[in-house]
Amino acid sequence: MPGRGVYSGLRVVDLTQGVAGAITTMLLADAGAEVIRIDLPGDPCAHLSGYRVWHRGKRRASLDLDADLAEIRALAAGADVLVETFEQAPAGLDAASLSALNPRLVHCSITGYGDAAAHRGRPAVDALVAARTGLHWEARGIPGTTIGRLSGWTDPLADLDADPATAVGPDRPGPMFTGIPWASNAAAYLATIAVAGALRAREVCGRGQHVATSLLQGVLCSTSIAWQRAELPDSESYLGWTTDPRAPKGFYRTSDGRWVQQWVQLPGFMLGVSEGDELVLPERGASPKDADLRISTDYTEMVLLHHFHPQMEAAAARFPAAEWEKVAKAAGVPFEIVRPPEEALLDPALLEDGCVVELPDPEHGAIRSVGSVVHLSECPAPIEKGTVPPGTDTAWAREQAARAPEPTPSAGTDPAAPLAGIRVLDLGLAIAGPYGAQLLADLGADVIKVNAKHDDFWMRTQYSHMSNRGKRSLAIDLKDPRGLALFYDLVRGADVVHHNMRYGAAQRLKIDYESLKSVNPALVYCHTRGYEHGERDSKPANDQTAAALAGTEWVDGAADSGGTPIWPSISLGDTGNGLLSAIGVLQALYHRDRTGRGQFVDTSIAYAHLLNASMAWTTPDGSVRGDRPVVDADSWGISALHRIYPASEGWLCLAVTSEDDWRALCAAVPAVAGKGRGDADLAGVLGAAFATDTAQAWGKILDAHGVPAEVCATAPGTVLFDDPDLKDRGLVVGYRHPVTGDMEMAGRLMDLAGGRGSGRPPLIGEHTREILLELGLSGVDVDALLEAGVVRDGVA
Structure with missing residues (x-):
């Protein structure tokens, strides 16, 4: 009925840990579902700033998988949806047991690698999945594009004399660490779609089902623009320059020191409005509607980008960002000032729209965060409840478990x-x-x-x-x-x-x-x-x-650390x-x-x-903000223990988050033993140690000691696109196209x-x-x- 969320009346059990599961169940709560968040002991992601956002509107119970398994199963018996992130499900919470317990249950699993044979059992940590699959490489891209690399293409612009200052990311070789957890974000979108699809199928057939996705599938989703293999990549208009790191991406610094972005770059606008001492829109030639010169996304147009970029860069530096934004709006040119997510959360227009929301918070009184992101005219669902502390609803959850229905026989037809x-x-x-x-x-x-x-x-x-x-x-x-x-x-x-x-x-x-x-x-x-x-x-x-x-x-x-903003092709x-x-x-x-x-x-x-960017939040006056991950200026990572390191050959990625991880690292790399996890020189010590041998050699040592780490793929995409098992399982698909x-x-x-x-x-x-x-x-x-x-x- 109008005024209630589309999933009003549905109950969701949230047994997840990490980004993907938390966002999935947040989106279900935002749509009106009653979500029971079960906080399990030892959650390695409990420190994430996003938890203050992603668990809004949920009831929170602190239960244990061993001591409270019967109660957790009882809650599942009365639920419509259960979402979990088990790499190996405990007995009684596996797919077959849950289906027998509650045939109408939509059970969603989010894992690191799903059924991919070569990757099962590897740590399901966003940065490590990004390293293993080559996502860290695609954050900046490779010259000639990943499509060119995968397709065995000879780059006609291989000798392009590109200014290093226009390239994506820091001026250093190697993959780069991103501050946004793209694989996890994509997995959250995919899991929410899978749940929504299974709920819709249940309306038709009467039965629930087990659905799943993984961070690996999130990687494939987030790289869908950049990771393709074509027999004929030279086909007319097929290949674009947008994923080549040499191509300027329309970022310019203005006279007041702010970054702006104009995309797709329109030289007639940037140069036409800045000919005089003021920004003035000429009668013609500066609007996308009447521009004499346009730069298309065709690969060879990258030459034009490099020709005009220095002139546009110089023009941008002569005037402040706000003046550029004003004239761009008048010209109808896509243009924005680049800003941190906290500044966006303080934008009154976004707050009025509801895509930013202000919610009560037990520690800060109120916080602002992402708000409603899907609107249904018949099912409005205002987001009004904030995040409560773990354990707030434990007694209530136990009461609900005690009243859970008895298991029912199978009903309906296969979905x-x-x-x-x-x-x-x-x-x-x-x-x-x-x-x-x-x-x-x-x-x-x-x-x-x-x-x-x-x-x-x-x-x-x-x-x-x-x-x-x-x-x-x-x-x-x-x-x-x-x-x-x-x-x-x-x-x-x-x-x-x-x-x-x-x-x-x-x-x-x-x-x-x-x-x-x-x-x-x-x-x-x-x-x-x-x-x-x-x-x-x-x-x-x-x-x-x-x-x-x-x-x-x-x-x-x-940019928090002085870096240049980037638009990565993995952007969702x-x-x-x-x-x-x-x-x-x-x-x-x-x-x-x-x-x-x-x-x-x-x-x-x-x-x-x-x-x-929903890991970000801020108080309404902007005085306190969430402790979201901040990448260092050279894009190695977010801390000495969660970052990429160059080895003598290749690169490694670490994700040491727990005390057990730290002890394992000390055993694997004796040089860090006796140091504190927060030592300022820890990155230097680790960097010196890893530089003594290859990434492959260090990867074996770290694996042997149980340190969460991965050897970074040597190129984007190849690890997945050259894996016959992934093709057999349909994770990578092939088809014949009449042109390409x-x-x-x-x-x-x-x-x-x-x-x-x-x-x-x-x-x-x-x-x-x-x-x-x-x-x-x-x-x-x-x-x-x-x-x-x-x-x-x-x-x-």
């Missing part, structure tokens, strides 16, 4: 794909919209990509390949009344319309929610945006500008927005199954980046009934005839529409 029989119309542009719809295809939906007739360039790119798989393409002119009428006919038989165009454009095309609701009242309409609702709504936005606004570029670039901005939209659509379909009503769903790229040839990409991101890594992306208009014939048109009618230019057929 099928969560979206089997669901049709989605995807009008999305670029990545954020299309990626969300692709996730729906992965869950079994029939997704029709509604292309504009002139979408050729974008549909050929690597960005389209990772966000349009498993769809059918209909190319149609919606500005033609005949095309709009055809689209309305599709809407009558559709379940979901999904897009990320500016809403004003949708209204002008008459494909906004109000227009389409009159055609199909049960429609779920999902709109994803760049920013929050309010004054910024009219500003152009993208992954990069939203990341600047929300603070992830600041954190990853070690566009893709995070797509993941949030998939969560919203699944929740709305769950609600429709129960009520028969459709609704409007919305989310944004800025919401995704606020969630990505044999392709390999990320595959199965979630494990649930009917889930899949969907097939190849379509060619523009490839399925136009097929879809129109399904609508009931005759072949003659389709031929006439093609001849009139109302629709377009695909050609290889």
Whole structure:
């Protein structure tokens, strides 16, 4: 009912430790579920600043897996969802036991590596997974791109004379440590989708199921833009420069010392408005609408970037950031001042929107943190409860366990794909919209990509390949009344319309929610945006500008320590927005199954980046902030015991967090014995020790002593893409594309009934005839529409 969250009435048991599980259950609580957080003894992540955010709105009970197993099982017996992060589940809490105990339970496991044979048993720590898989390399990228490396491509710009000052990250060789836990964040999005999909399937079949994802699958999700293998990477417009570290990423320092980002770089704007002593918008040439010079994402355009970057850098340095922001808004140019996440949390516009929220806190009175990131018009769920101390609800939880229902016999049928029989119309542009719809295809939906007739360039790119798989393409002119009428006919038989165009454009095309609701009242309409609702709504936005606004570029670039902000290709901005939209659509379909009503769903790229940086919090006056991880200026890590070290050959990553870990390290590296864990010179001592031998040799020593550590992969992607076991298990999938040839990409991101890594992306208009014939048109009618230019057929 209106005014209650979509999951109101559902009970969730949270048996997780770490980032991914905590965020997953926070999102379920934000959607109205009653979450019982069970704080287990010895949680190695209890110190994380994000726990003060991620456990909001939850009841908290302190229980022990051994002494209180019967009570924990009793709580599971009465729950709808149980989320855990066991690498090996205790007896009685394994999937088979929980299914027998409660056949309607949706049981979600989040592990380090899932069923990947070569990696099972390795420490499930975000930084270590990033090191082992090459994610730390992809934080900056490699010259010629990872796609080029994986594809055996000869880089035509190998001799490009690039200024080191424009490169991503510090001026040193090797992988770089990021401040945002990208693998864990991605796993949280994926786990929430898996739970939402299983709950929707339960509405249809009556049974729960065991679903799962892993930090490894989170890596594959976060690298989906950058990690692809193509037989023909030279195909027209396919490869872009955005993941090459040599390419300037649009960061400039202004006269008042602030960093700003303008993306994609528009030289006509930066140079055109700064010709005089004041920033003045000329009559033409400085707006994306009339710029004479544009820089596309095509790989060879990197040469133009380097030509113009010094001039744009000099122009930026002449004026303060606020003046640049003002003129950029007037020109309609994507532009933001880069700021730390705490500054974003103090932004009154974000607070008014609700994507930042102020909640009671037992220690500080109140704190601000990320707020609501998915909106359902029929199921508003204001976030009002803060985080209570561990153990607050232990007695209550024991009472609930004592009243738990007796085990019930199996009921219902085996669950099928969560979206089997669901049709989605995807009008999305670029990545954020299309990626969300692709996730729906992965869950079994029939997704029709509604292309504009002139979408050729974008549909050929690597960005389209990772966000349009498993769809059918209909190319149609919606500005033609005949095309709009055809689209309305599709809407009558559709379940979901999904897009990320500016809403004003949708209204002008008459494909906004109000227009389409009159055609199909049960429609779920999902709109994803760049920013929050309010004054910024009219500003152009993208992954990069939203990341600047929300603070992830600041954190990853070690700007707290004097580093340069970065936008890494592993950024979950566009893709995070797509993941949030998939969560919203699944929740709305769950609600429709129960009520028969459709609704409007919305989310944004800025919401995704606020969630990505959700380890940050601050008091309302900004005087106290959370002790979030801060990366050093050279991007080695966040402390002497949680960082990357160069060895005589290769690199190592440590993640020593407990007293047991410390004792193991002292045994493995005798030089640190007798020193304190907080010694200022500890990094120097460890660095000197590791420099005496190779990373492989040290890795064996550290493993033998049980020290949480990994040898950093020697390159991004190869560890996973060259692993036949991952291909056999569908974690990396291959397909044949008519233009780029044999392709390999990320595959199965979630494990649930009917889930899949969907097939190849379509060619523009490839399925136009097929879809129109399904609508009931005759072949003659389709031929006439093609001849009139109302629709377009695909050609290889």
